[in-house]
Amino acid sequence: MNMPLLEVEHLGFCYEKDKRVFDDISFQFRKGMLYALMGGNGSGKTTILRCLSGILSRDAGSITIAGRSIESLSRQECARLMSVVPQEHTIIFPYLVSNMVIMGRAPYIGSFSNPSEKDKAIAQEAMHETGITHLSDKLYTKISGGERQLVLIARALAQNTPIMILDEPTNHLDFRNQIRVLSILKRLVRDKGLLAIIATHDPNHALNYADEVMILHQGRIISRGSPQEVINSRNIKQVYAVDVEEIRKENLIRGVMPALDHLSRGNFTS
Ligand SMILES: Nc1ncnc2c1ncn2[C@@H]1O[C@H](COP(=O)(O)OP(=O)(O)OP(=O)(O)O)[C@@H](O)[C@H]1O
Numbered sequence: 001m002n003m004p005l006l007e008v009e010h011l012g013f014c015y016e017k018d019k020r021v022f023d024d025i026s027f028q029f030r031k032g033m034l035y036a037l038m039g040g041n042g043s044g045k046t047t048i049l050r051c052l053s054g055i056l057s058r059d060a061g062s063i064t065i066a067g068r069s070i071e072s073l074s075r076q077e078c079a080r081l082m083s084v085v086p087q088e089h090t091i092i093f094p095y096l097v098s099n100m101v102i103m104g105r106a107p108y109i110g111s112f113s114n115p116s117e118k119d120k121a122i123a124q125e126a127m128h129e130t131g132i133t134h135l136s137d138k139l140y141t142k143i144s145g146g147e148r149q150l151v152l153i154a155r156a157l158a159q160n161t162p163i164m165i166l167d168e169p170t171n172h173l174d175f176r177n178q179i180r181v182l183s184i185l186k187r188l189v190r191d192k193g194l195l196a197i198i199a200t201h202d203p204n205h206a207l208n209y210a211d212e213v214m215i216l217h218q219g220r221i222i223s224r225g226s227p228q229e230v231i232n233s234r235n236i237k238q239v240y241a242v243d244v245e246e247i248r249k250e251n252l253i254r255g256v257m258p259a260l261d262h263l264s265r266g267n268f269t270s
């Protein structure tokens with residue numbers, strides 16, 4: 001049996017006293033799986049992902065990674081196990097794009113050492129895969145929002161970890177690059193047995209790329225399972241108060257789109 005690589009039990013978190021973002025969330029994440037976390041704005045997706053990556057300390061429950069409690073892991077051990085692409089990232093210092101990506105190798109480079117040829121080759125490969133080689137010598141502060149997103153994804157790829165946590169990785173990306181990034185993740189999950197967890201707002205991304213989907217709503221996971229089980233008009237209506245039409249092919253749901261009366265009404269009221 002494929003043992004869980006990441007295990008969450010009775011997770012609870014609040015930013016402000018007595019105002020729980022979520023309560024009692026339990027989930028097992030296995031290698032070789034791509035999980036999509038969905039839910040409306042403010043439902044707690046980023047907060048969960050930040051708890052999983054150790055950026056936020058939870059108030060309740062436990063998080064176990066590769067059989068060890070998250071607290072028992074050093075920063076370096078964490079960075080060798082998990083790479084994180086955050087939803088928002090501001091950087092003041094004008095690093096070169098190539099240096100930003102090579103930072104993904106930091107967990108493997110001694111404090112007083114320089115990146116090896118192997119580290120540089122891995123970073124170059126990550127830039128090639130994400131299609132940003134032409135940006136190598138540009139400043140991270142002087143490229144577009146979508147280009148910055150690709151740099152962060154390349155940095156995470158260069159980190160070469162068994163777990164990848166990506167908060168809305170397709171944010172800012174054009175149509176082709178959205179598919180490119182999701183396809184890279186899917187291939188790494190399939191070929192290298194990685195565990196990837198993404199937060200996404202696009203039900204069609206969850207439907208077509210995830211192995212398992214979970215929907216967070218009002219502090220609870222209200223639905224989880226295969227994309228075919230979870231992405232349907234009933235769940236979308238419950239979470240987003242939007243009527244959608246299911247696009248089916250050979251009895252499988254291939255996509256959802258807002259129902260025509262939503263599109264033609266012109267004004268939006270739930
Ligand atoms: N730093 C913070 N301090 C206090 N409350 C916060 C903070 N960050 C988020 N929140 C609140 O916590 C809740 C969950 O926020 P979170 O960012 O996890 O949502 P999300 O599902 O990622 O939303 P989005 O889809 O907009 O990214 C929201 O009610 C939000 O207002």
Ligand SMILES: [Mg+2]
Nearest residue numbers: 045046087167
């Ligand atoms: Mg978020």
